[in-house]
Amino acid sequence: MNHDNSRELYDRALSVLPGGVNSAVRAAVEPYPFFVQKGDNGHVIDADGNRYVDWVMGLGPLLLGHNLPEPVQAGIQQKASEGPMYGTPTEVEVDLAEFVVRHVPSVEKIRFVNSGTEATTSAVRLARGYTGRNKIVVNQGGYHGAQESTLVEGDAENPKPSSAGIPQSFAEHTIPVPFNDEEAVRDVFEKHGDDVAAVLTEPILGNYGIVHPEDGYHEFLREITEEHGSLLVFDEVITGFRVGGLGCAQSEFDVTPDLTTFGKIIGGGFPVGAIGGRAEIIEQFAPSGPVFQAGTFSGHPVTMAAGLETLQFAAENDVYAHVDGLGDRLRDGLEDIVADQAPEYTVAGTASMFKVIFTRDGEAPTNAADVKNAETDRWRRIFWGQMKDRGIYLSQNQFECQFVSYGHTDEDVERTLEAYKEAL
The missing domain is CATH 3.90.1150.10 (Aspartate Aminotransferase, domain 1)
Known part of the structure; x- marks a missing residue:
């Protein structure tokens, strides 16, 4: 070549x-x-x-x-021809939100953002704001975007930033544990259970060669987070609307998290992210709650049209x-x-x-x-x-x-x- x-x-x-x-x-x-x-x-x-x-x-x-496909392309082109964006709500973002709420078990309300990284960053902030706690448990090798709270390596005893430019003090609030290791998670909750805001995990590790959960692992995470008043957050940026179809991986595994982050397909190939979950938690986002989150391009009409047309086509064809x-x-x-x-x-x-x-x-x-x-x-x-x-x-x-x-x-x-x- x-x-x-x-x-x-x-x-x-x-x-x-x-x-x-x-x-x-x-x-x-x-x-x-x-x-x-x-x-x-x-x-x-x-x-x-x-x-x-x-x-x-x-x-x-x-x-x-x-x-x-023609109807998907036509829907995108129509929105693009009407103007790039407006800084005010549009009907299509409501349409896409209603579609996701209808199909994904964990989602009662949703906030659209602009990337998977922005979604997971906002989800971590939301979990901390909702629980009043600081620590986030993540899986070693899991990827949750280019954000300070999850660019952390090491183990539960010695977390450290995995990138230059992140203060060690940030990493101290993040606890990495091996995927599929229930004992390591139990140890973390025994030591820090009162300060664990959330366990953030991919249903299937998708940025580390594809690693599947062992039987019962996600059910265990669901039980231990409920026991300690922490949130279970599924990062479905990769698995969302791929594994489990329109119900996402959580429907495949029959485990319903408190929050779910999305990206990729939910925008039909355009830049997008989203955080969905229980209404009482999502309502903590501004302006209805005290957790600040905003973005000029959030809910961008062309992206919303691309996501809606893509998912509707998938549902019907x-x-x-x-x-x-x-x-x-x-x-x-x-x-x-x-x-x-x-x-x-x-x-x-x-x-x-x-x-x-x-x-x-x-x-x-x-x-x-x-x-x-x-x-x-x-x-x-x-x-x-x-x-x-x-x-x-x-x-x-x-x-x-x-x-x-x-x-x-x-x-x-x-x-x-x-x-x-x-x-x-």
Whole structure:
């Protein structure tokens, strides 16, 4: 493949953008990322005209693929043609809110914001404001956006910032524990239960190679938070409207959190975030309560239209049957390939999410440490490039999830499985 234009664009970008990118993960590919010119159903075409089957799907939000169905595109274009934004409420944000409230078990009221990071930041502030407590329990390897309260690593005894620019005093209010470790959570509540505002968790770890909860783990979190008067917050920025369909992962696991954060699909590929949950908690947001939260672009009419049209189309056109069916075919095919060629690796995922994790023992990971101990360098430095050379675009590292869209086809699946056979 020729990549002259991408190389030239990256050279220009290095002069004006830190690291040549606007989000750090995009620079994970070496020696430089390819620049995309446009999307086409389940494919992307780069600046040099190379075509790839795209399993990244914008890191998740493109449930319908790159070519939006006509009614979805028409709804977005109509709103865009009426004016970019107004600084006052519009009907479409109410319509989208009503749709989410009807379908997601935990959501009685919702506040729209502009990104997943903004959603989780606001959720943490809301949990602290509602409970009058300070500490937040998170899972090691979980990702809750680029915010001070969750960019924390270490363990319950020694939390520390995972980024420069965050004071240690911030990290002291965040308690990291291993995913699926009930004993570690019990220890935290025994020591700090009176000051734990919330447990913040992804239903499925989606930024660390896809790690599934063990049976009973989320039920345990629900019970222990209720026992101690803390909130259970599900970060469904990745799993929302992918796992469990319109009911999200919480309906799949039959566990109802107090708060849920959203992003990705709820905006149909446009910048968005949201916090939903029990009415008495969401009502603590200003202006009805004392927890300040605001944003000039929150509830942006074009984004609200994109989200509403996307979710309505999904509800009316068997979108989940299509994407989940292709996801099953991918995982089944990958299981066969891995069993034959790399039995030490494992296949993870559910619904329209999938990933081959380069584990060393064939055991499915149960926490972030298991994924970190996998052959992450081999995945990124060798395997990713081999797949790209075969026209398959996978997530930029071992940790990011991969996604199926409505724009993908059976042929895309078969082509991808053949590429895995050759690259592994």
